[in-house]
Amino acid sequence: MLTVHLLRAPDYEPGDYFDVCSLLTSLDLHSLQFVVPETIIDDETYNDLNQGWGGRHFREPVSFNYQSPVGKVMYDSDRGLPLSWQELFRVCNFYRQTGAGTSDADVVMLLTNRPNALNWFSAYEGRNVFIHTADWARFIPSPPAYPIAYQILANILRLQTGLSVDDHGVWRVFHEQAIGCMNDLCQQKDQIALKLRTGDICDACLRQLKEEEVPDWLVETVLSGFEKLRKQMLFRQGFRQTRDPGPVLVNQHHQIIFPEQGNLELAIPTLHRLVYLFFLQHPEGVSRQQLPAYHPELLALYERISGLGDQQIMRQNVDRLTNRLDNSFVEKRTRINTKLVKTLGETLAKPYQITGERGGLYRIGLPRDKVVYVLP
Numbered sequence: 001m002l003t004v005h006l007l008r009a010p011d012y013e014p015g016d017y018f019d020v021c022s023l024l025t026s027l028d029l030h031s032l033q034f035v036v037p038e039t040i041i042d043d044e045t046y047n048d049l050n051q052g053w054g055g056r057h058f059r060e061p062v063s064f065n066y067q068s069p070v071g072k073v074m075y076d077s078d079r080g081l082p083l084s085w086q087e088l089f090r091v092c093n094f095y096r097q098t099g100a101g102t103s104d105a106d107v108v109m110l111l112t113n114r115p116n117a118l119n120w121f122s123a124y125e126g127r128n129v130f131i132h133t134a135d136w137a138r139f140i141p142s143p144p145a146y147p148i149a150y151q152i153l154a155n156i157l158r159l160q161t162g163l164s165v166d167d168h169g170v171w172r173v174f175h176e177q178a179i180g181c182m183n184d185l186c187q188q189k190d191q192i193a194l195k196l197r198t199g200d201i202c203d204a205c206l207r208q209l210k211e212e213e214v215p216d217w218l219v220e221t222v223l224s225g226f227e228k229l230r231k232q233m234l235f236r237q238g239f240r241q242t243r244d245p246g247p248v249l250v251n252q253h254h255q256i257i258f259p260e261q262g263n264l265e266l267a268i269p270t271l272h273r274l275v276y277l278f279f280l281q282h283p284e285g286v287s288r289q290q291l292p293a294y295h296p297e298l299l300a301l302y303e304r305i306s307g308l309g310d311q312q313i314m315r316q317n318v319d320r321l322t323n324r325l326d327n328s329f330v331e332k333r334t335r336i337n338t339k340l341v342k343t344l345g346e347t348l349a350k351p352y353q354i355t356g357e358r359g360g361l362y363r364i365g366l367p368r369d370k371v372v373y374v375l376p
Contacts, residue, residue: 002218004156005035005102007095009112012133017111019145024152026257026265027228031221032156037095084117085125092128107159109152122151124159131155146233153225154182157201161212181205182226200226232264245351249372250277254305258352259372261344268339270309271317274302275332276364279354283368285361288329291322298322333362 006024008017024034092108102108107127113134116123122131131151136144181202201209201223209219246260254273256266268276278298279286286294298318306314320328333354340349356362 001031001033002105002107002156003033003035003103004107004109004152005037005095006152007037007092007108007110009091009110009114011113012111016133016144019143020111020148020152022265022267023145023149023229023232026232026263027149027225028263029221029225031217032225083112083114085123085130088112088114088116088130089125089128092130096128107156109155111148121147122155124155127159129155129159142233146229150226150229153222153229157182157209157214157219157222160214160218161208228263232261245348245366245370247370247372248280248352248366249374250280251374258344261348264343266336266339266343268336270306271302271321272332272336272339273305274298275321275329276336276354277301277305279362279364280366280371283363283366285356285363287356287359287361288324291324291329295319295322 006017006021008014018036021034021036088110091110095108096102105127107129109129109131111131111133113132115134116130116132120132122129129152131148133144133148136147140147181200183201183205201219206219246258249257249259251257254277256268256273256276258264258266266276278294278301281301291298295318298321299315302314302318303309303311317328320326321332322329337349337353340352343349344352351366352364354362354364
């Protein structure tokens with residue numbers, strides 16, 4: 001098991017950060033533990049950490065004077081104010097030193113929108129990594145979480161090799177000409193689309209990993225992650241659309257997963273999951289007038305999926321769901337269907353949505369044999 005701490009810089013939006021965390025979780029990579037730190041690097045701390053490099057405050061428009069693996073890089077006004085690699089790695093070390101519960105074997109990754117001195121996607125030093133999170137939407141026709149998650153997985157392997165940088169600031173393992181390998185240099189961001197679509201590591205790089213004695217389980221785990229990312233990304237871009245809907249899987253934790261879409265998860269709150277799971281169990285449909293009769297079943301299901309929740313609050317929530325004069329059911333159904341569209345796209349979401357009209361039956365039109373349960 002390898003533990004990876006995903007540290008969010010203050011310039012990286014929390015919503016975008018949690019999209020990446022959720023995506024990594026959906027890959028179900030049991031040999032990797034991704035930690036969302038409780039420690040928050042605020043703006044003031046972030047600034048203070050980086051004032052010591054050359055005595056400058058990084059909002060000042062001056063040239064860089066620092067020792068780095070890639071030499072001196074001048075300030076470029078078109079790119080904003082980039083940070084040196086040392087400044088970015090210093091934030092990682094600060095996190096390690098502030099009682100964050102990291103071990104020497106753990107990996108710390110800083111996710112930041114700030115440009116870096118060479119405008120690289122990512123780089124590592126020891127077991128510290130930075131990932132540049134900005135501008136992806138301009139180059140990749142999929143949500144930015146996908147290339148960012150790819151960079152996270154790729155760096156987990158790269159840092160295991162301990163490969164050094166040559167005189168031109170390039171890791172010797174990188175391919176200057178893109179061939180669809182994890183280690184393509186990709187001097188332009190749009191070239192990374194090839195890596196994402198292949199989800200592969202070339203034979204030469206696999207031999208290098210073997211020579212560096214990178215554990216087989218780690219290589220297999222990262223390759224599995226690449227493949228799942230590839231499937232999800234292609235699906236989101238519409239390359240895998242078919243007429244027949246794929247199955248929906250309810251796992252032992254009552255999560256709602258779409259296996260044929262790269263294990264995309266319908267990430268909704270517990271009460272919304274209650275409503276969705278209830279209708280999966282009733283393909284015949286249930287009207288709002290009939291809902292009060294299902295109060296005991298709803299409450300029992302709610303207790304199973306919420307664990308040690310407050311009994312009184314759960315009963316009140318079910319009371320509201322089954323009360324025809326309350327708008328709770330309508331609100332939950334609307335938000336579930338909206339989330340399905342966001343997750344799967346408007347066309348592909350339709351078979352999975354809760355449909356129905358006022359006064360009639362509400363149901364999920366997915367065939368019953370397409371619903372798969374993994375029992376605890």
